[in-house]
Amino acid sequence: MKLKELIESLDPNPLRKNKEPLAFSRLDPVWMDVRELQIDSRQVLPGDIFVAMKGTRFDSHGELASVCGREPAAVVVESRAQVPATYKGVVLEVPSSRRALAQLAARYNADPSLSLFCFGVTGTNGKTSCTYLMEKILSALHMPTGIIGTIQHKLRDHVWPTEATTPGPIELQKRIAEMKDAGAKALAMEVSSHALDQFRADGIHFNAVMFTNLTRDHLDYHQTMDAYFAAKQRLFTDLMWDSRKGPLVAAVNGDGPWGRRLKVAFPAEVITYGQTKDVDFYARITEMSFRETKFELQTHLGNFKAAIPLCGRYNVDNAVGCVASALALGIPPNVSLAALESFAGVPGRLQMVPNNRGVHVFVDYAHSPDALENVLGALRQVRTDAKADAKITTVFGCGGDRDKGKRPLMAGVAETFSDRVIVTSDNPRTEDAGQIVREIEAGFKTQGPRESILDRREAIAAALRGAGPGDVVLIAGKGHEDYQIIGTEKRHFSDYETAQELLR
Template identity: 35%
Template sequence: MVSTVKLSELIRDIDIIKIHGDTSVDVTGIYYDSRKVSQGGLFVAIPGLKHDGHGFIPEVYKRGAIAVVGEKRKENLPDNVPSNLTYIQVKRSRRALAQLANAFYGHPSRNLVLVGITGTNGKTTTSFLLESIFNAWNKKAGVIGTINYRYAGIEEKAPVTTPESLDLQELFARMLKHGVSHVVMEVSSHALDLDRVYGCDFDAAVFTNLSQDHLDYHENLDTYFKCKLKLFCEHLAESLVQQPIAVVNIDDKYGQHIPNEPFYRKITYSLERGADIYPVEWKVDGSGINAVLATPSGKMEIRSPLLGRLNLYNIMAAVGTSVGLGVSTEAIRKGLANISRVSGRLENVPNDLGISVIVDYA
């Protein structure tokens, strides 16, 4: 991780409208929170729902910012913005932040096998399953999601499901430093809409399902789905990975509308024949799930202590992703069997009362 980067290098790939000032300066850090700016910092002014970052430009100058990136024309900035402060006008501040963060941290996702999981339900459990499978495959895995961010024995609190782009790229870089090779990330609709994962080079994208949720943010289900679709039709399309994979639940009516595209390999899963992954036979009871799955690699007998029919879907999503990434059958079976529980997700609570207690969505 570098200590400073020339501003001219950082802005090389962003969509610039106009540059005001010197770009030969050294940048010590990138910030989108005005309160955290320090000497030599580059501040990205983002128009928010409650506050507009452009209004804090005079403050960040006092804190030592040497340049600002923003959407507004320079003549529309606050009157007390110093004339000697370098200002770069861009089309979209959030997208510029993602590109700047990628450049500053050396495009870390290019050195990771990156899996993005999107959908209303099942993201967290599928991420746990893939983590267990990758570990069984002797790969050091990292996970970014609703419960926490974890890697190399380290657990960090998760203030949001998918971090802001700057925080995400810094986290990727930190994971690489700790020897992580595979990262599984829950990708929320908010993250897709706000360009938090813009510039990430995904090896795989997973669609679990879509149902009514977050409609306080999205206008309706169709708008919600279009946002999810970005992970496939934009981010996989722009990934530098050759032939990434798209793993799709086609029992979900919205999953059926994820198109076949030449830039990714599509792997489908369903409870019915006709998909790439489906159960030839299966049993779900209080001890877990036993199934024989048809896969592109042949039939696979699996067992997992996870409970419920919904977790069979999550298992198929994880198996489809793993097969697409070339994971061995032995590692897949071992990883599925080794997973103990997912906190608050159809979680069995042991007790001495002779009754079944299951906690879900806690």
């Protein structure tokens, strides 16, 4: 691809001083063929575009002298100050290198999102489930749907491993292009607050976006709830405004205060959903068990009876939000709801571990106070209906090098909704696991049945030993993860596999 084509994708454009088209002579270096986009100064070769970025620990503008000596076709900078005067390539000075990188990556891959129906979901909890729910709806209509999110990147049976919920722009746009080339007709994508704050998803043209909720998490990064919310809101303002699609739909959970505050760019149609009567898509639960929830859905398009093979009020919210989002493609609610009747669930999201002991064992990713309360609230309601004296045991820990303020809050939730609590190690990373446990324990208000067992396997074993027929065991925090991070080492460990083995 010519450098000129990539330059023209930038908005604001650093070379355009007015609204006139860009004009170049045939000898101008913008006619060069671009080899690759680079953010790693060590990887730069002749013909590349190097994007210099400022991070919390490192500013690659300081590498421009050595980078320019490798003859890249262009450098993208937020300041020309460190570009050598001898550099003969194109210098693109932009307000935000991160946003420019996202735009360049999209154009370099021929804007793959323009060829797909694109659904993006953000919120503290529920993002992963919503991408799988949307995949189920669209696949039922013979629209192969790629998923990009926390668990994996997948299209049909093909899986790409991933390290981040929303990868960087270069990898992200490449992955979307690969999915399109492999036959995808749609994309269901988790859009994290980190990704929105760092402009990773800019350059994706969404048809439908969804806001699930906002509760305490990631404050080690965002510092305040208002900053956390502002990052989430970019999906509904900046990215909706930039989308070249139509019609646009924004499905917003209207039950909470943050959803009611959310601003959405015109001309997107806003559809509120939830379980309070003043929303557009109102769900009323009529029956719930460990394996199924039945509800009635009232909308301006009619009223519908529905059943999803999932447990919990929050899963009804997730399903209804996806049904509302599907209207961007003209899919009526009854069609979406029919597709979800055979939904297979999501790995590590209230995933039941089969056994012949009669114990209801679940593995869930809940790692914030609100997520844990949602899951335990659902299990508590259902266990009472199933067996009046059933006991709930919760096994959980908190990740190291993350928001410390939520640790005692998690303890408060666990003791409120459980009959027995076992605190254990999660991913301690570079923190002392024992210290993390002590900070969790500080949140307990009562002297109820609880213990601390640092070894996660032993903690799970203790929970299962103490559970009888009809009792419930929730193993929370890691969900689908098949590893534990201790120090800087990633070791294989799966809550699901461990529980399976111990239950044999």
